[in-house]
Amino acid sequence: MNTSNSKFTWNNPPEASTxxxxxxxxxTRIVPAGVTVAAALLGHDDEHVCRSAADQxxxxxxxxxxxxxxxxxxxxxxxxxxxxxxxxxxxxxxxxQDKVVNEKK
Amino acid sequence: xxxxxxxxxxxxxxxxxxxxxANKGKKVIIFEKDLPGRHASGNNSGGVRCQGRDxxxxxxxxxxxxxxxxxxxxxxSDCGFYVSPRLRLAESDAEMEQLVKREETLKSMGYDHEVxxxxxxxxxxxxxxxxxxxxxxxxxxxxxxxxxxxxxAYATAAERADVQLLIHTRVIEAKITSNGxxxxxxxxxxxxxxxxxxxxxxxxxxFSAMLGDPLPVFATAPTMMVTDRMPGMLNGTSLGxxxxxxxxxAVKNGSIVVGGGYRSPHDLEKEKIWVDPMQMTKxxxxxxxxxxxxxxxxxxxxxxxxxGCLKDKVPVVGESTNVPGLFHVCGFSAHGFQLAPMMGRxxxxxVIGQQPDLPLTDxxxxxxxxxx
Amino acid sequence: MKHKYDVxxxxxxxxxxxxxxxxxDKGLDVAILDxxxxxxxxxxxxxxxxxxKQLSILGEDYAEGKNVVKEFEMASPDYLPQALVWQAExxxxxxxxxxxxxxxxxxxxxxxxxxxxxxxxxxxGWTLPGVMTCGGMSNLFKDSSLSPKEPVVLAGxxxxxxxxxxxxxxxDAPVAAILDTTPLGQxxxxxxxxxxxxxxxxxxxxxxxxxxxxxxTAMKRKAPIHRNVKxxxxxxxxxxxxxxxxxxxxxVSYDATTLLVSEGVIPNTSLVRQIGCDHTWDPIQRYWHxxxxxxxxxxxxxxxxxxxxxxxxxxxxxxxKGRLTGLTIxxxxxxxxxxxxxxxxxxxxxxxxxxxxxxPFIDAxxxxxPHLYKMPESTLVCRCEGVTAGxxxxxxxxxxxxxxxxKAIIRCGMGPCQGRMCxxxxxxxxxxxxxxxxxxxxxxxxxxxxxPVSLQELANAExxxxxxx
Numbered sequence: 001m002n003t004s005n006s007k008f009t010w011n012n013p014p015e016a017s018t019x020x021x022x023x024x025x026x027x028t029r030i031v032p033a034g035v036t037v038a039a040a041l042l043g044h045d046d047e048h049v050c051r052s053a054a055d056q057x058x059x060x061x062x063x064x065x066x067x068x069x070x071x072x073x074x075x076x077x078x079x080x081x082x083x084x085x086x087x088x089x090x091x092x093x094x095x096x097q098d099k100v101v102n103e104k105k
Numbered sequence: 106x107x108x109x110x111x112x113x114x115x116x117x118x119x120x121x122x123x124x125x126x127a128n129k130g131k132k133v134i135i136f137e138k139d140l141p142g143r144h145a146s147g148n149n150s151g152g153v154r155c156q157g158r159d160x161x162x163x164x165x166x167x168x169x170x171x172x173x174x175x176x177x178x179x180x181x182s183d184c185g186f187y188v189s190p191r192l193r194l195a196e197s198d199a200e201m202e203q204l205v206k207r208e209e210t211l212k213s214m215g216y217d218h219e220v221x222x223x224x225x226x227x228x229x230x231x232x233x234x235x236x237x238x239x240x241x242x243x244x245x246x247x248x249x250x251x252x253x254x255x256x257x258a259y260a261t262a263a264e265r266a267d268v269q270l271l272i273h274t275r276v277i278e279a280k281i282t283s284n285g286x287x288x289x290x291x292x293x294x295x296x297x298x299x300x301x302x303x304x305x306x307x308x309x310x311x312f313s314a315m316l317g318d319p320l321p322v323f324a325t326a327p328t329m330m331v332t333d334r335m336p337g338m339l340n341g342t343s344l345g346x347x348x349x350x351x352x353x354x355a356v357k358n359g360s361i362v363v364g365g366g367y368r369s370p371h372d373l374e375k376e377k378i379w380v381d382p383m384q385m386t387k388x389x390x391x392x393x394x395x396x397x398x399x400x401x402x403x404x405x406x407x408x409x410x411x412x413g414c415l416k417d418k419v420p421v422v423g424e425s426t427n428v429p430g431l432f433h434v435c436g437f438s439a440h441g442f443q444l445a446p447m448m449g450r451x452x453x454x455x456v457i458g459q460q461p462d463l464p465l466t467d468x469x470x471x472x473x474x475x476x477x
Numbered sequence: 478m479k480h481k482y483d484v485x486x487x488x489x490x491x492x493x494x495x496x497x498x499x500x501x502d503k504g505l506d507v508a509i510l511d512x513x514x515x516x517x518x519x520x521x522x523x524x525x526x527x528x529x530k531q532l533s534i535l536g537e538d539y540a541e542g543k544n545v546v547k548e549f550e551m552a553s554p555d556y557l558p559q560a561l562v563w564q565a566e567x568x569x570x571x572x573x574x575x576x577x578x579x580x581x582x583x584x585x586x587x588x589x590x591x592x593x594x595x596x597x598x599x600x601x602g603w604t605l606p607g608v609m610t611c612g613g614m615s616n617l618f619k620d621s622s623l624s625p626k627e628p629v630v631l632a633g634x635x636x637x638x639x640x641x642x643x644x645x646x647x648x649d650a651p652v653a654a655i656l657d658t659t660p661l662g663q664x665x666x667x668x669x670x671x672x673x674x675x676x677x678x679x680x681x682x683x684x685x686x687x688x689x690x691x692x693x694t695a696m697k698r699k700a701p702i703h704r705n706v707k708x709x710x711x712x713x714x715x716x717x718x719x720x721x722x723x724x725x726x727x728x729v730s731y732d733a734t735t736l737l738v739s740e741g742v743i744p745n746t747s748l749v750r751q752i753g754c755d756h757t758w759d760p761i762q763r764y765w766h767x768x769x770x771x772x773x774x775x776x777x778x779x780x781x782x783x784x785x786x787x788x789x790x791x792x793x794x795x796x797x798k799g800r801l802t803g804l805t806i807x808x809x810x811x812x813x814x815x816x817x818x819x820x821x822x823x824x825x826x827x828x829x830x831x832x833x834x835x836x837p838f839i840d841a842x843x844x845x846x847p848h849l850y851k852m853p854e855s856t857l858v859c860r861c862e863g864v865t866a867g868x869x870x871x872x873x874x875x876x877x878x879x880x881x882x883x884k885a886i887i888r889c890g891m892g893p894c895q896g897r898m899c900x901x902x903x904x905x906x907x908x909x910x911x912x913x914x915x916x917x918x919x920x921x922x923x924x925x926x927x928x929p930v931s932l933q934e935l936a937n938a939e940x941x942x943x944x945x946x
Binding site for chain 1: 512513514519523526528530531534559577594595597603604606607608609610612613614616617618620621622623624625626627648715716734735745860861862863892893894897898928929931
């Protein structure tokens with residue numbers, strides 16, 4: 001579950017603890033129960049979490065306490081959820097907010 | 106200190122009037138109790154709209170609209186203006202009938218800026234509107250501007266034209282003298298002028314009462330809201346409704362500014378406004394009905410500003426009948442922003458005794474006399 | 478959750494927990510609302526479910542949270558986790574979002590105990606993925622037991638920097654370097670507060686020992702510690718690749734995939750500002766904080782503020798301030814006699830006084846350094862709207878010195894975070910460019926909803942009677 005390119009390591013090995021299964025961008029991921037969505041993403045690989053709505057640059061969690069809005073994801077169809085405030089639960093579907101938009105006008 | 110004209114209120118009406126007067130060689134002083142653009146001038150929804158206006162305002166709005174194209178030359182800033190066609194939607198056949206009539210009325214007056222849009226045209230302009238919409242009335246020349254930028258640009262242009270703009274200076278006393286007016290400010294200084302312009306927005310009634318010329322201007326707190334960026338949702342077209350409160354401004358960055366008649370409770374004395382969350386609920390309901398795709402949008406922020414309103418929802422522009430030499434330009438009832446350049450011009454004309462470019466009879470200050 | 482309470486406490490960190498426990502204990506009907514899924518706030522985050530490993534790394538100060546939570550659980554106020562308060566009014570109305578539904582609840586009193594946040598300081602590259610705050614790292618470990626497994630650089634100034642460094646060493650994280658940005662020049666002015674601070678000798682020695690331990694471990698692991706560091710830069714294309722800084726005339730540079738920054742802690746004032754509390758500028762720590770008396774009172778009779786959300790004094794002080802606030806409201810609501818109030822509050826006040834002894838020293842030593850906001854023109858200041866330092870400076874030079882006007886013109890602070898991330902920096906840029914005294918430059922307004930709410934949710938909300946006049 002800890003794919004090699006994540007920059008982080010789990011200190012409570014998830015094998016040893018209870019896990020939940022979430023769906024991320026259509027793929028199944030097994031993550032430790034009780035962790036936040038932000039941690040589930042950071043602990044899995046090294047992809048950015050979202051893109052800035054203003055300049056489309058890649059962004060990832062900065063404050064991890066609900067202040068910076070740099071970890072916005074879509075959870076179960078609802079956009080703009082702060083990944084650092086949402087604990088994972090079984091069957092949760094998460095998508096990164098990654099749209100590169102060329103705004104008309 | 107003496108001047109030809111004393112202007113109370115440094116909003117866009119006061120500054121627009123001042124610029125025109127200064128260009129006509131008059132010495133002008135503006136008294137602004139806070140900063141230019143602190144209230145409605147700088148904090149409105151930014152709509153530069155002819156569409157849907159009271160027909161009495163149409164001639165002024167059409168002239169003003171031309172002036173918006175030349176702001177860079179006239180005041181040195183484009184004010185962040187850009188065209189965003191404004192589409193007023195009909196949600197029923199009865200509403201559509203109203204819009205058709207409106208087009209006819211305007212045509213009979215010689216105006217063709219508002220055109221009936223059939224369903225196909227509505228969908229072309231605004232592909233995401235709900236299925237129940239039956240048609241609309243489009244004004245292709247309407248647009249949006251940045252109100253704060255506009256207010257600041259007007260204030261800067263006034264100063265450049267040698268208008269003396271006194272900020273953080275409240276007029277605490279105003280008197281009629283044998284040869285004009287005398288005002289005393291919060292800094293304790295006195296100023297004299299031959300004529301006086303009342304551009305005090307929400308405070309216009311109070312100010313005018315100081316001079317014994319009561320005006321039935323009352324304060325309201327228009328409440329604007331803004332969503333996160335929903336690129337493509339409005340397709341660059343701003344929306345209005347015919348039978349319900351709502352104005353949706355298609356901001357360039359993709360966010361949607363909501364205006365169109367929401368109000369919050371306020372205390373004018375303390376200059377305090379409490380954003381009423383019910384306004385957000387009401388607006389959200391209508392918004393998601395009109396644009397179902399907005400369900401996933403977010404309300405990011407509300408803001409409010411003090412505005413002066415009148416019962417008949419058109420402003421008071423003209424010389425007081427009770428106090429000669431006192432000129433009112435106020436009570437724009439939450440739609441003065443677009444009119445500012447034209448109002449500045451006509452007020453400057455009547456202040457120096459010229460015939461205004463357009464007749465101001467509909468906006469006479471004495472039209473409420475004897476009316477309950 | 479009911480519609481009406483005696484008191485609504487917002488924030489379940491040490492202050493909120495202690496306050497709500499006191500209130501419930503005195504028989505008052507209390508609701509406590511919190512954004513997180515479990516009680517503890519940032520400092521005691523996940524304390525109720527922390528593993529042995531987490532507890533051993535985080536030490537006794539963290540474990541103290543167990544006692545605070547235990548007392549809270551015994552008193553059992555009405556606790557609503559994962560509740561986002563998006564507006565509160567001085568009349569006692571609180572609007573919140575929970576489970577994707579918004580509603581209104583009301584109380585006679587509101588206690589705001591929303592704690593503190595790290596001072597956001599823009600620097601080149603701070604928006605790159607891989608850059609986060611020390612507190613953020615600490616949170617990742619507390620609730621998810623994550624730690625960096627690739628080279629990590631810590632940079633900044635203040636106790637949190639050292640605390641996180643200590644934890645990372647204990648977790649065998651590959652610390653590449655520690656860049657201490659505290660200017661040497663700040664040591665001397667802090668010294669005058671030292672005698673007072675040393676009255677709490679044990680506490681002070683704990684801090685000294687922590688830093689000494691970090692130095693020792695760093696030397697053992699060959700992780701350099703640089704002092705008096707300036708011009709921090711995060712460098713990378715798609716994510717952080719390296720960190721550079723200057724030290725005197727020398728540039729230092731380290732490859733790293735994580736950069737943890739900490740430039741001090743400031744009160745999280747979003748809600749107190751939205752509700753309308755008066756604020757004061759603190760010239761030492763350079764932040765706005767609500768005007769709050771020791772017993773939690775503000776300028777608004779029904780609104781109390783407790784904990785670090787008033788002034789950053791740390792977890793223990795926050796708990797004591799929460800307790801004092803709880804007792805004061807209980808007295809206000811006639812649940813305590815004057816004598817009982819005296820008896821109960823005197824030891825709390827005394828303990829708080831002792832607790833605060835080292836603060837002037839710490840606040841002066843770790844005051845924001847003079848060049849903190851001298852970032853290059855191209856540095857992004859407003860992350861949400863992509864506004865640079867240069868754009869802001871240009872407007873100030875054009876004569877605009879009102880934060881709200883600058884915001885309205887170039888949009889800094891208009892995004893979803895509503896200026897939480899750029900507010901301090903914009904304020905400092907205005908002050909620096911205009912020469913206006915920092916306490917005279919107006920703060921930007923925070924408008925409801927203080928955090929975004931979906932239109933769907935608002936459309937479905939039953940907010941009860943409108944407060945329309």
